[in-house]
Amino acid sequence: MxxxxxxxxxxxxxxxxxxxxxxxxxxxxxxxxxxxxxxxxxxxxxxxxxxxxxxxxxxxxxxxxxxxxxxxxxxxxxxxxxxxxxxxxxxxxxxxxxxxxxxxxxxxxxxxxxxxxxxxxxxxxxxxxxxxxxxxxxxxxxxxxxxxxxxxxxxxxxxxxxxxxxxxxxxxxxxxxxxxxxxxxxxxxxxxxxxxxxxYGVWESAENTDPYAAWQEVITRELAAFAPEYRDLVLGQGILDYEAGLIQTPEEAVARGYAARAGFPQLVVTCGPSGAGKSSWVADHLPDFDVVSLDLLREELAGKRADQSVNGRVLQEAKERLRVSLRARRRVVWDATNTRRDFRGIPLRLGFDYGGLTTLVVFQPPLSSLFARNPARMHAVPAHVIAAQVENAEFPYATEAHRTVTLDEYFRPYPASPVLPGEKGAQGL
Known part of the structure; x- marks a missing residue:
């Protein structure tokens, strides 16, 4: 400190x-x-x-x-x-x-x-x-x-x-x-x-208590026979539905999640400036996920990752590939900086539309480490580009996805996927 x-x-x-x-x-x-x-x-x-x-x-x-x-x-x-x-x-x-x-x-x-x-x-x-x-x-x-x-x-x-x-x-x-x-x-x-x-019971233990702990207890008990990811989907969507005024109880969340028992896609969206370690983490910890990478699509369509002239085509192709994975109920990661709210909202909305479990994985390294690490990267980014990403960043809120977690231990190994709040190296927002 x-x-x-x-x-x-x-x-x-x-x-x-x-x-x-x-x-x-x-x-x-x-x-x-x-x-x-x-x-x-x-x-x-x-x-x-x-x-x-x-x-x-x-x-x-x-x-x-x-x-x-x-x-x-x-x-x-x-x-x-x-x-x-x-x-x-x-x-x-x-x-x-x-x-x-x-x-x-x-x-x-x-x-x-x-x-x-x-x-x-x-x-x-x-x-x-x-x-x-x-x-x-x-x-x-x-x-x-x-x-x-x-x-x-x-x-x-x-x-x-x-x-x-x-x-x-x-x-x-x-x-x-x-x-x-x-x-x-x-x-x-x-x-x-x-x-x-x-x-409303959210004051006396404000320091440590999850305001939805009782919901999690009910859903964990009712869905004990199901996979953790399904329970996360029911809880996460139930919280969003409750806060939108659509339901009142965790039992209603369980009922509304019944259709997903037949299967559902999982979407991970990365968020962090260039050089934060997103693509390396995806390769190391999400090897079985389909990958929609905007950088790789620019390279595929224009021959260069840095070519911004094809961004419109890149985005359309990325959305179509994401839809293919979501329709097939596969696990898929949208790998991009997504530091702006409107940019990450594109894949997240599609994930919600297809009934998927959405996880926003946020990379929050110290600012100096972004610039220190950048020159040694295989695909280095101009320093002014990183600076602009940081200056214009809109840091995510917990309400943007079913699960929003921050990977904060930049120089230590990241936890295995899926990353959940409370795990070593992950801090829930």
Missing amino acids: HPFLRDLHAGAAPAFGDFVEALGGEIPLLADLHRTPQDPEWHGEGDVAAHTTLVLREAYRLADTHALGPDRRLALVLAAVLHDLGKALTTRRAEDDQGRMRVISPRHADRGRSFLAYRLPELGLPAPIITAVMGLVGHHHDLGRTLTAGTAPAYRRLARQADLQLLVLLEQADIRGRVAADRASKLEDLELFRLGAQE
């Missing part, structure tokens, strides 16, 4: 400027926060750095008040420092519907989360802390939407992507760290959110 973070983990309470100085090399956007304005109606305290300074102070106080352990304290404090990092990428001025010029930062939580995805590993943090920080940063505006929905599926959907207790503490710090007229009402909303989370 980075020495600065090791001290923080041990109980230190550095100021925001200390974070900028110590971590600015790995997270350069920290230095831009003092130059990033905020709308004075909602942030009378000033720029993003001024706001973050106040949020950090509140985070320390809340961590002490709630006696957080070292790991959870570290996650909360880092999230407090990084929660608005994406504003440095998204902030602009725009007219509102009344013709007034406002400062807006659309989707800054999502952009900040994705920016951090390949930079937090540079700090030597354990994978669970990286996952926790990214969950807090990416979802720190979702409490209000969840409260507005007010349903058990909405709370469980959020609970499987972030620690709700830490999320509430982060939002308390966020609200108290700004000067605005709605502070009191926003704090009241957080209390209502907490009560809702308690009512």
